[in-house]
Amino acid sequence: MSALLRRKRKKPAERVVTLVGKSGCHLCEDARAVVSAVCAETGASWVERDITEDEELYKEYWEQIPVVLIDGEQHTFWRVDPARLRRALGADAKPG
Template identity: 60%
Template sequence: MSPLFRRKPAQTPQTPQAPQSSQYSENHLVTLIRKPGCHLCDDAQLVVEKVCGDLGVPWEGKDITQDPRLHDEYWEQIPVVLVDGRQHTFWRVNEERLRKALTE
């Protein structure tokens, strides 16, 4: 029979995929250093939440106004994202770059 006349199998509705396994969670920790009222910090948090949620990687937020050491080190760069305690980026968080850093 011609491929044009073959009946396609009934498609089942797609269910959203669950986040990938937490294979990365044991290897990484993402830290978002931010301050209250910072719109760039809010944007960065959305990216961090999405990427870490997708990959099952734990993340934590730290308020720069509550930690003098963080304040002295990062005040002019917030928001700052650390991966495993090392600075990954600041000001703007690129989703693809963060995802790549966590999966390599």
């Protein structure tokens, strides 16, 4: 079973992180810096979506922005912990 799980687990470079936020949001700016840095370190790709330009995202996440999704699944909201994001992407957390 562990071999099967290992085989299905994606490498960080195969993951896509989506940051859902909006312009002028200071927490979104903080989250952008963390997501950008962690994705650069791990090789994961990332995209940013503006909640004010997508009605479905607005309905789903308005009170939680910024929201971070990994491969379309919600990972976190408000504050992004870099070590937790690295672990979720399958990368080892950096010390310190």
